[in-house]
Amino acid sequence: GAVVSQHPSWVICKSGTSVKIECRSLDFQATTMFWYRQFPKQSLMLMATSNEGSKATYEQGVEKDKFLINHASLTLSTLTVTSAHPEDSSFYICSARPPDRVYEQYFGPGTRLTVT
Amino acid sequence: GENVEQHPSTLSVQEGDSAVIKCTYSDSASNYFPWYKQELGKRPQLIIDIRSNVGEKKDQRIAVTLNKTAKHFSLHITETQPEDSAVYFCAASGPSNTGNQFYFGTGTSLTVIP
Numbered sequence: 001g002a003v004v005s006q007h008p009s010w011v012i013c014k015s016g017t018s019v020k021i022e023c024r025s026l027d028f029q030a031t032t033m034f035w036y037r038q039f040p041k042q043s044l045m046l047m048a049t050s051n052e053g054s055k056a057t058y059e060q061g062v063e064k065d066k067f068l069i070n071h072a073s074l075t076l077s078t079l080t081v082t083s084a085h086p087e088d089s090s091f092y093i094c095s096a097r098p099p100d101r102v103y104e105q106y107f108g109p110g111t112r113l114t115v116t
Numbered sequence: 117g118e119n120v121e122q123h124p125s126t127l128s129v130q131e132g133d134s135a136v137i138k139c140t141y142s143d144s145a146s147n148y149f150p151w152y153k154q155e156l157g158k159r160p161q162l163i164i165d166i167r168s169n170v171g172e173k174k175d176q177r178i179a180v181t182l183n184k185t186a187k188h189f190s191l192h193i194t195e196t197q198p199e200d201s202a203v204y205f206c207a208a209s210g211p212s213n214t215g216n217q218f219y220f221g222t223g224t225s226l227t228v229i230p
Contacts, residue, residue, distance in 0.1 A: 108159060
């Protein structure tokens with residue numbers, strides 16, 4: 001149980017275009033989902049917290065207009081990187097929390113984004 | 117916000133030896149401390165966690181200790197094996213109106229030499 005998927009697993013896009021990453025909880029409903037960014041050989045940096053039916057809460061320094069997050073259902077959250085630039089190239093990982101688990105997070109497999 | 121520091125950044129041990137990774141946190145309200153193992157290009161996997169009402173927790177070869185007063189916690193791996201080689205991250209989490217976020221340490225790359 002507690003499986004989280006992400007799609008796509010990797011994507012290459014041209015500079016200036018937008019790309020959408022999906023995060024799905026497959027066997028549970030997730031009232032809260034989280035988005036992280038991980039640069040090579042670095043830590044997971046929390047970008048935003050996404051609660052179903054409400055606006056995402058962004059961490060300090062994360063541009064909300066550039067990284068659009070939509071948590072439209074209890075099993076799906078999306079991250080859209082708008083007007084992507086090469087410096088946005090990174091590994092993006094989501095996690096999801098079941099409503100009865102106050103602390104636990106279940107991580108997706110990640111999406112490797114390369115902006116050329 | 118919470119600030120988590122982790123040491124060392126790299127660690128090499130001989131197979132069978134013990135490995136210790138240490139983390140400190142800044143927010144005294146943090147009350148949950150998970151440890152994750154991440155292999156290259158893969159998702160983090162929870163290996164052990166501890167809550168603030170407990171000082172130590174053990175699961176086979178892995179143990180975690182917590183010192184709330186000093187705001188630090190440590191991961192101990194005994195009888196290390198080559199398959200323990202990976203990057204390990206600590207994290208701290210506390211009460212939040214928006215979701216008990218995790219704040220991760222900078223990671224420790226562990227290499228177990230056969």
